Amino acid sequence: MTKLSILDLVRVTEGTDARTAMDNARDLAAHAESWDYNRIWVAEHHNMAGIASAATSLVVSHMAAGSKKIRVGAGGIMLPNHAPIVIAEQFGTLERLYPGRIDLGLGRAPGTDQITVRALRTTHEDAERFPQDVMELQAFFKPVQPGQRVQAVPAAGTNVPLWILGSSHFGAMLAAELGLPYAFASHFAPAHLMAALEIYRSRFKPSEQLDKPYAMVGVNIIAADTDAEAQRLSTTQKMSFANLLRGTRSFSQPPIDNIDDYWTPAEKAQAQNMLARSIVGSPETVSKGIDALVSETGADELIIVSDVYDHNARLRSFELIASTQN
Known part of the structure; x- marks a missing residue:
């Protein structure tokens, strides 16, 4: 597991x-x-x-x-x-x-x-x-x-223990050269994920800290009791990405019913590229998404961002995510 x-x-x-x-x-x-x-x-x-x-x-x-x-x-x-x-x-x-x-x-x-x-x-x-x-x-x-x-x-x-973080090939090459575990930031920069993992694993040199490659993949996961509720909760993160593209540093905002009322088509396209690896839905949807991601990447570990506005709803999201793996 x-x-x-x-x-x-x-x-x-x-x-x-x-x-x-x-x-x-x-x-x-x-x-x-x-x-x-x-x-x-x-x-x-x-x-x-x-x-x-x-x-x-x-x-x-x-x-x-x-x-x-x-x-x-x-x-x-x-x-x-x-x-x-x-x-x-x-x-x-x-x-x-x-x-x-x-x-x-x-x-x-x-x-x-x-x-x-x-x-x-x-x-x-x-x-x-x-x-x-x-x-x-x-x-x-x-x-x-x-x-x-x-x-x-x-x-x-x-x-x-040290880890090298990265969203490009540079971090993968450095982690491999130093024999350190590697965490890839595919929760906001998914484009180079597979190439970076291949570089890291193929070039890895054993070290005092680590004898074989260990890769952790960052991923956005938002879980709720239903797909519809999880999608609504995800609008908080989508608004944050839209604000980032606008150069606006605002506080986390409560979810809204229709994200298309908030962002422009251009912002939507850019944000969706950054959020392409996200998994949003019910426990069943999340379980399938996690299985597919692990199968594709061979990740040793997933590190999850669940950017939910309400603290109790965020706790519930993480609880549901954990339940899919038990």
């Missing part, structure tokens, strides 16, 4: 606030472990009022403190925004607090717009150093070596 995990967007909805979004993420983590999800991740985004996970390591800690066994981590940290030693210190601390439960997924995108990139003091050259920064970060998690003058306290010796 393919493992199921969660990528939580830590959405701030209309009528709520960032604290509510973070508490909802914590609550989801607690429920998710009772439904046997393998891990739950949050991602680094900046200058987005509708996403409350900019201080990613703090949100990870909040979620881990509210759960007992589920793996919790970043999916991911945008490493060019940070010095590797700082991320090692943060996630080494998390591993000391919650031993055996912390994951660290790494991406090279900024997680924001170009104006905010400048506010982060990040440059194009920082992204070009991504492979070297990944290896430097990896070294900080290993035991201190004789003569090592700089160490990330308390990270040394924690061996926090």
